[in-house]
Amino acid sequence: MTQSPSATAHPGLFISFEGGDGVGKTTQIRILADLLTAADVDHILTREPGGTELGVEIRRLLLHGGHVAPRAEALLYAADRAHHIATRVRPALERGAVVLADRYLDSSVAYQGAARSLGPQEVRDLSLWATEGLLPDLTILLDGDPGLAERRTTGRGAKDRLEQEGDAFRVALRQQFLTLAQAEPERFVVVDADRSVDQVADDVIEAAVAAVRRRGAHLAHGGAHQGVLLGLEAFVETAARRRAAGSGEEAGS
Ligand SMILES: Nc1ncnc2c1ncn2[C@@H]1O[C@H](COP(=O)(O)OP(=O)(O)O)[C@@H](O)[C@H]1O
Ligand SMILES: [Mg+2]
Numbered sequence: 001m002t003q004s005p006s007a008t009a010h011p012g013l014f015i016s017f018e019g020g021d022g023v024g025k026t027t028q029i030r031i032l033a034d035l036l037t038a039a040d041v042d043h044i045l046t047r048e049p050g051g052t053e054l055g056v057e058i059r060r061l062l063l064h065g066g067h068v069a070p071r072a073e074a075l076l077y078a079a080d081r082a083h084h085i086a087t088r089v090r091p092a093l094e095r096g097a098v099v100l101a102d103r104y105l106d107s108s109v110a111y112q113g114a115a116r117s118l119g120p121q122e123v124r125d126l127s128l129w130a131t132e133g134l135l136p137d138l139t140i141l142l143d144g145d146p147g148l149a150e151r152r153t154t155g156r157g158a159k160d161r162l163e164q165e166g167d168a169f170r171v172a173l174r175q176q177f178l179t180l181a182q183a184e185p186e187r188f189v190v191v192d193a194d195r196s197v198d199q200v201a202d203d204v205i206e207a208a209v210a211a212v213r214r215r216g217a218h219l220a221h222g223g224a225h226q227g228v229l230l231g232l233e234a235f236v237e238t239a240a241r242r243r244a245a246g247s248g249e250e251a252g253s
Contacts, residue, residue, distance in 0.1 A: 011228045012093035013215050014134070015208060016104035019142035020173050022149030023193040024200055028142065029100050031201045032208055036098055039238040041231045044092045047102035049077060051084040074112050074123055081105070082130035089134070096228035098235075104136060110176035120176075138211040140204055141181050144193030146170035205239045212236055 015032075017025040029045060036043040050059040058080040062068060068076070081104075092099050105127040112123045128135075146167065181188035189207040193200055212232045 010090070010093035011096040013098045013138070013211060013232070014089065014093055014101070014136045015098065015138045015140065015211065016101040016106070016136040017140050017142065018103060018106045018110075018177055019144070019193065020146060020149055020170055020177075022151075022153035023142040023144045024152075024197065025102050025142055027197055028140070028201060028204045029102055031197075032204060033100060035205065035238050035242065036100075036235060039231070039234040041098055041235045042092075042096065043098040043100060044088065045100050045102070046084065046088055048084065048104060048107070049080040051080070051088055051101075054083050055080040070112065070118050074108070074118055074126060077108050077112070078126050078130040081108075081127060085131040085134055096231075101136070104139070105131070106139060106141075106177065106180050109180060110173055136187065137215065138207060139181075139184075139188045140207055141177050141188055141190045142193040142200070143174065143178065143181075143190050146174055148194055202243070205242065209236050209239050 017029055019025055033043060033045055049055050049062060058076050062073065062076055089099050089101070105124060108127050109120045109124050112118050150167075150170065178190070181190050189203075189210075191200060191203045191207070212235060216232055
């Protein structure tokens, strides 16, 4: 029993995207969201920190303030998460929506636990306390060479505090994420992010389709939630059409 009962008690589908800065999380979430929109599937996009009004304030404190003590930082992330899960994510999951989260608890464990020398298990426990045990149904780890991700992000504006930290940090972070993925292979799908946007999207969509199928079987078993099932079926068909149209074909490199 690695999943808490609350993780599967809802009819919706909770998908989180993880990985360091610049690996392509936002890009891939947009592609998946566009497919869900095309299939007319109820979904929300949310990011951490900053998914709510309170979260925006917390994000400002965390990223653009001065030094933040590690435990204060962990508690601020947990506070944002508690509010965001209770007010946005749970209601969406309970009505049967797909939730696409740009980072979730694995980022806290990887960033705080590894790089900031708090114990990974206590950071994870704090987050699970804050969210009443909510784990994603699927976590997509975009894994790529930290140097490449760094070059992708250099076109952006002023670097925030986390982005200013060095290469050793990014290498350690990547390893932390991979260790988390290895510990929970039933929840994680690791996608090689050092490829074209379309190639990465093929794998992301395939993982989402597999999660939809698992959820479909689960819901069919329970008998209820017919509307949610039909919506998810439409998504699977839209994803298949995208593949047939060849938008994800090995184009060059
Ligand atoms: N597979 C890819 N190949 C090349 N560039 C990419 C790829 N994925 C994303 N990018 C570009 O890299 C930058 C960072 O991507 P983004 O999706 O914002 O990453 P993240 O949200 O993980 O920080 C953006 O400019 C984006 O257009
Ligand atoms: Mg992003």
